[in-house]
Amino acid sequence: MKLYTKSNCNKCKEIKEKLDKKNIKYDEDDYMNCIDEIRDYLKINKNALLPLIKFDDEKIVSNDEGLLKELKKRKIL
Secondary structure (H helix, E strand, O other), rough: OOEEEOOOOOOHHHHHHHOOHHHHHHHOEHHHHHHHHHHHHHHHHOOOOOOEOOOOOOOOHHHHHHHHHHHHOOOOO
């Protein structure tokens, strides 16, 4: 999975800490470096909050859409 973050984002830091604590592997990048990758998602979800995670099945979930809930549903956390 890929984690889209930005510096000085407390929620981004929180998610990273939770994933790191469970030794979950993820690729991380600043969302501004990957804007082309998530452009369609951001067009549909104009109020999306960071962090965003793009799962291996290509589903993208943002913090405001219940990111922690999705991670628990997928038995990642």
